[in-house]
Amino acid sequence: MTDEPILLADGPLVELDRLDATIGWTLKPQGLCRDETCVIVPDRSALERDGLIDVTAVAALLDRPSVVDGGSGIAAIGAPRAARRGALVDLVAPDFVLPDLDGTPHALSDHRSKKRLLVAFSSW
Amino acid sequence: MIAVAIDEDVDKVRAFTDGITYPVLIDADHLLTELYAISNVPTVLLIDEDDRIAHPNWSAFATDTFREITGIDSAAQLAAIRAWVLEGTIPIDPDDARDAVGDLSSEEEQAKLWFRIGVHLHHAGDDEQAGTAFDTAAALAPHDWTVRRAMLPLRGGDPFGQGYLDLAAEYNAAGRPYHGVASARNA
Numbered sequence: 001m002t003d004e005p006i007l008l009a010d011g012p013l014v015e016l017d018r019l020d021a022t023i024g025w026t027l028k029p030q031g032l033c034r035d036e037t038c039v040i041v042p043d044r045s046a047l048e049r050d051g052l053i054d055v056t057a058v059a060a061l062l063d064r065p066s067v068v069d070g071g072s073g074i075a076a077i078g079a080p081r082a083a084r085r086g087a088l089v090d091l092v093a094p095d096f097v098l099p100d101l102d103g104t105p106h107a108l109s110d111h112r113s114k115k116r117l118l119v120a121f122s123s124w
Numbered sequence: 125m126i127a128v129a130i131d132e133d134v135d136k137v138r139a140f141t142d143g144i145t146y147p148v149l150i151d152a153d154h155l156l157t158e159l160y161a162i163s164n165v166p167t168v169l170l171i172d173e174d175d176r177i178a179h180p181n182w183s184a185f186a187t188d189t190f191r192e193i194t195g196i197d198s199a200a201q202l203a204a205i206r207a208w209v210l211e212g213t214i215p216i217d218p219d220d221a222r223d224a225v226g227d228l229s230s231e232e233e234q235a236k237l238w239f240r241i242g243v244h245l246h247h248a249g250d251d252e253q254a255g256t257a258f259d260t261a262a263a264l265a266p267h268d269w270t271v272r273r274a275m276l277p278l279r280g281g282d283p284f285g286q287g288y289l290d291l292a293a294e295y296n297a298a299g300r301p302y303h304g305v306a307s308a309r310n311a
Contacts, residue, residue: 005155072241079155087159091176096156100149115172119126120162120169122129122274123139
């Protein structure tokens with residue numbers, strides 16, 4: 001799922017043909033696209049730096065927060081804000097996929113049509 | 125019932141799960157803290173058959189183990205959950221549900237990302253740079269326990285020791301800000 005957290009250990013600048021693998025969206029003439037959805041890119045040059053694509057600029061277009069650590073060079077991209085606002089304002093539970101203790105992925109939507117009690121806990 | 129550990133330590137989490145048959149998931153990247161604006165654990169959400177949030181972030185406890193500290197009466201919460209499950213009783217007015225959690229501020233969003241960078245650096249063996257990232261995260265979201273308390277074991281600290289007590293004092297002094305329904309307190 002491309003809305004999952006992204007960590008770019010080598011920094012936010014990637015080759016154009018690596019953009020899809022990095023963030024799940026592709027730059028096409030009609031804009032930034034994923035499957036059948038495209039987002040208009042008002043200023044394509046704002047996405048580019050040194051001949052590479054700045055993934056944090058792409059993230060901003062997708063309304064996802066980002067941080068670049070100047071010290072280590074690592075870039076982190078967060079989840080789409082729209083998903084959280086859907087939860088808080090529309091009371092719609094955003095789907096997610098996470099592994100169990102054996103590594104098997106489970107989605108919230110695996111149990112759709114059932115009431116679910118979601119408990120977030122920790123060892124700390 | 126779905127339990128999600130906001131945690132990257134699989135072994136420590138596994139220790140909690142003896143005899144549990146429902147899914148226990150690992151959220152090492154703290155994704156749910158972004159998607160659901162979770163700032164502390166335990167946080168419980170009730171989600172209905174149509175993916176609607178029947179009750180948003182709830183500081184709910186299943187037992188009264190911590191009642192002396194939190195003042196939270198688990199019986200009332202369990203009764204509400206039971207009524208929802210068995211009778212479909214709506215546990216909170218939807219208008220109250222919409223006001224209950226509060227969106228993450230820009231600083232809180234960034235803090236979670238700095239935390240993630242810190243975790244990566246820690247696992248890469250660079251605890252000096254990890255510490256800088258963790259300090260940045262802590263300054264941005266001083267009352268997000270999924271940032272401040274979660275980082276303690278990653279920095280050689282004890283999340284049940286003095287570091288925790290210091291956090292709790294700061295948190296109390298700030299008025300116990302929590303993204304969610306804190307539950308009626310007796311204390």
